[in-house]
Amino acid sequence: xxxxxxxxxxxxxxxxxxxxxxPGLNAPLRLPIDEPEVQKMIExxxxxxxxxxxxxxxxxxxxxxxxxxxxxxxxxxxECVRAWISKVNPGKTAPWHWDYDDNxxxxxxxxxxxxYHASISKPSPGHVFMLGDECFYNEAQGTIHEWPNYxxxxxxxxxxxxxxxxxxxxxYR
Numbered sequence: 054x055x056x057x058x059x060x061x062x063x064x065x066x067x068x069x070x071x072x073x074x075x076p077g078l079n080a081p082l083r084l085p086i087d088e089p090e091v092q093k094m095i096e097x098x099x100x101x102x103x104x105x106x107x108x109x110x111x112x113x114x115x116x117x118x119x120x121x122x123x124x125x126x127x128x129x130x131x132e133c134v135r136a137w138i139s140k141v142n143p144g145k146t147a148p149w150h151w152d153y154d155d156n157x158x159x160x161x162x163x164x165x166x167x168x169y170h171a172s173i174s175k176p177s178p179g180h181v182f183m184l185g186d187e188c189f190y191n192e193a194q195g196t197i198h199e200w201p202n203y204x205x206x207x208x209x210x211x212x213x214x215x216x217x218x219x220x221x222x223x224x225y226r
Contacts (some may be wrong), residue, residue, distance in 0.1 A: 063124050065173040065194055068138070069218055071117045077109030077140060084153060091153050101148050108147040108209065111138040122222075129169055129197070131224030134160050138173070139209070141217045147209040149183075152221075164225040168203035171220040172196045179213025 084091050098106075113119040113136055122136045135154075141147055160166060172192040174180060182189045184200065184207040203223060211217045 062128060063121060063171075063195065065171075065218075065220075068117050068121055069173065072111045072138060072140075072218075073216075075111065075116050077111045077116065080108050080110045080139070080147075081106050085155065088153065094150055094153075098148055098150075105144070105146050106148055107142065107145040109140045109142075111140070113137070121220075125169075125171070125220065125222055126224065129199075129222070129224065131167060131169075131222075131226070134166065134223040134225060136220070136222045139219050139221060141209050141211040143179070143211050143214050143216070145211055149206055149208045151204050151206050160223075166203045167224055167226045168200040168205075169222040169224070170198055170200070171222075173220045174215070174218045177213050177215045177217070179211055180215075180217040181210045181212065182219065183208045 084095075086092065086095065111117055113122045117138065122133050125136065126133045139147070154160075170182070170184075172180075172182070172189070173194060175194045176191045178191075180190070182192075184198075185205050189198070209217065209219065
């Protein structure tokens with residue numbers, strides 16, 4: 054995992070204020086469960102406690118200002134394919150998964166994909182993010198990581214008392 058930047062160029066606090074009281078979209082409920090790849094992911098989690106699975110996604114232009122995506126895009130020098138903010142509430146998890154996207158084939162026709170995430174919450178006890186065989190804990194607000202593969206399995210957990218927010222960015226390499 055490559056740390057790209059400890060981003061102080063984007064002030065994440067107003068972005069968090071903008072979405073804090075919005076419901077977001079419950080991401081696990083939106084998975085196309087009839088897709089074979091998604092069925093495999095769900096099967097792998099059959100013994101996982103379903104009541105702990107919950108995360109919400111927020112989208113630019115709907116839930117927060119699109120200028121943040123432009124600023125991030127400029128910062129990493131990549132054209133944005135899609136971006137979103139995810140939130141995991143205290144006591145909840147986004148278990149081991151990869152991000153399914155029905156538009157992936159169309160994206161790949163235009164170019165090679167690269168994925169980034171930025172820790173946008175202030176560091177808080179209990180906020181955990183895992184990617185491949187790495188674990189990230191208590192990261193400084195604004196720390197940006199470039200993923201070695203945009204489709205890696207990952208997970209997040211919130212064992213703390215404050216919501217955990219992360220900015221996600223998929224772009225063209």
